[in-house]
Amino acid sequence: xxxxxxxxxxxxTGCKETEVHGAPDLATLLxxxxxxxxxxxxxxxxxxxxxxxDVIVMVNGRAVEHLGGLQAALDEDDTVAxxxxxxxx
Amino acid sequence: MKTTAAWLHRYDRxxxxxxxxxxxxxxxxxxxxxxxxxxxxxxxxxxxxxxAGIGCxxxxxxxxxxxxxxxxxxxHSTGDLDMPKVDSAAAKLRRLNPxxxxxxxxxxxxxxxxQDLVKSYxxxxxxxxxxxxxxxxxxxxxxxxxxxxxxxVSGFFGQVMTVIPGRGPCxxxxxxxxxxxxxxxxxxxxxxxxxVIGSLQAIQVVKYLVGAGDFKIGKVLMFDGLSLGLDxxxxxxxxxxxxxxxxxx
Numbered sequence: 001x002x003x004x005x006x007x008x009x010x011x012x013t014g015c016k017e018t019e020v021h022g023a024p025d026l027a028t029l030l031x032x033x034x035x036x037x038x039x040x041x042x043x044x045x046x047x048x049x050x051x052x053x054d055v056i057v058m059v060n061g062r063a064v065e066h067l068g069g070l071q072a073a074l075d076e077d078d079t080v081a082x083x084x085x086x087x088x089x
Numbered sequence: 090m091k092t093t094a095a096w097l098h099r100y101d102r103x104x105x106x107x108x109x110x111x112x113x114x115x116x117x118x119x120x121x122x123x124x125x126x127x128x129x130x131x132x133x134x135x136x137x138x139x140x141a142g143i144g145c146x147x148x149x150x151x152x153x154x155x156x157x158x159x160x161x162x163x164x165h166s167t168g169d170l171d172m173p174k175v176d177s178a179a180a181k182l183r184r185l186n187p188x189x190x191x192x193x194x195x196x197x198x199x200x201x202x203x204q205d206l207v208k209s210y211x212x213x214x215x216x217x218x219x220x221x222x223x224x225x226x227x228x229x230x231x232x233x234x235x236x237x238x239x240x241x242v243s244g245f246f247g248q249v250m251t252v253i254p255g256r257g258p259c260x261x262x263x264x265x266x267x268x269x270x271x272x273x274x275x276x277x278x279x280x281x282x283x284x285v286i287g288s289l290q291a292i293q294v295v296k297y298l299v300g301a302g303d304f305k306i307g308k309v310l311m312f313d314g315l316s317l318g319l320d321x322x323x324x325x326x327x328x329x330x331x332x333x334x335x336x337x338x
Contacts, residue, residue: 004327006311006320007246016320040095056264061307061325063265081322083311086241086248088276089130089283 001076003033006083009055012041026057027070029080045082046070057082096188101141108301114142120298122205123135123147125198127174129161130240130277133287134214134294136164139182145190146182146314147210151197161280162282173185198222203229212236212297212327214290218276220264223245227252227260228332236297240290244277245314247286250305250324258326259333265329282314 004017018036023029030051034042045055050070057064064072074080075084092111103109109117116160122143138146152174154165162174169177175193182191196202198217207213207229215226215238223239230237230252237252239260252259289310296302300332311320328336 004320004322006322007313008244008318010313016316018216049193058324061258061323062327063262065265066329067182068326084243084246085220086243086246087218087220087223088242088278089126089128089240 001029001074001078001080003029004081006078006081007042007086009041009082012044013037021076023074025070025074026051026052026059026064026068026072026080029074030070054085055082056085090150096147099186099188101246103141107191107297109299113299113301116298117142118144118302120212121145121147122212123149123210123295124214124216125149125222126218127156127164127178128152128163128216128218129242129280129283129300130287130290131174131178131216132162132164133284134240134291135178135182136185137185137288138214138294139191143189143207143294143298145192145210147180147194147206148175148191148324149194149196149198149206150178150233157225157275160192161278161283163280163284164267176287182200188280195244198225198227204233207233207235210235212238212294215239215241216287216290216292223260230254231259231332238290238293238297242276242278242283242286242287244278245282247312247314248309249286249289249293249312250309251297253304253306259330261332262327262330262334263309263324282312285312 003014003020030046101112120143124131127148153171154169154177164178164181173195175195179191179193203225212235213230231254234254239250241248308321309324328334
């Protein structure tokens with residue numbers, strides 16, 4: 001599946017997007033991304049194993065909250081977007 | 090609708106655009122636009138909308154100008170410190186374009202005044218600095234059927250989304266319905282990034298009013314000022330969205 005990163009998360013990943021295979025749900029995907037991009041990424045996106053309130057995760061254009069959260073099922077052809085909740089003005 | 094020589098001269102460079110012309114300019118002159126926030130985003134939004142000849146601009150902000158605002162809030166100057174932002178803003182905008190009406194509301198946008206404020210305007214532009222107010226703006230606009238032009242910034246980054254009620258997702262579909270707590274303390278913002286995002290919002294408002302171009306319904310535009318790029322991300326209407334969803338719990 002394709003994973004897109006935006007804004008400050010790009011500083012942690014060093015890239016705008018990546019491909020991940022073999023993740024049947026969001027928790028597994030984030031675990032794989034944490035291994036790939038390290039502690040700071042994991043702390044930013046899913047501190048303590050919970051999805052951060054400061055980050056939005058969308059699967060195919062829908063926020064994951066109503067798709068099962070960390071248990072949201074993923075397919076190989078899905079697009080997952082991860083970005084910070086931006087509040088400033 | 091007046092089309093005096095001065096009116097034609099003031100708007101000459103946009104009257105020449107096929108997408109605007111005399112009829113488009115008349116639409117802008119008839120438009121009533123509410124800008125919520127007179128800070129980093131509100132500055133370029135209000136400046137450009139006033140310059141474009143939006144006939145009636147409403148400005149909502151309860152704050153006064155402080156020194157730490159001035160790296161980005163270009164409607165205000167050092168001489169305006171401690172002045173209400175809406176008054177400081179209105180003074181500059183009236184100097185820029187005395188032909189338009191400017192209404193100021195020195196108050197916080199709350200559930201108490203939200204409907205009264207929004208219902209007397211054609212559309213709402215998001216220039217606030219927190220998630221709680223955005224949630225209320227989005228909800229009020231969906232309820233009253235008013236287009237909502239969202240923008241937000243942080244550091245070198247920003248985002249823009251146009252919400253047309255009944256035609257695609259709303260802002261809440263984008264952010265989900267988790268507790269909307271804004272980060273404590275001031276958000277770091279490079280002033281010119283607020284300029285970019287506010288300008289994009291103003292472009293979308295003008296296009297909407299004259300009926301030109303792509304409103305990017307169902308997309309959020311993500312600006313990255315570090316790598317310098319603008320990305321589009323698809324946003325679906327969430328059937329379980331607490332504001333616009335068809336399957337509300």
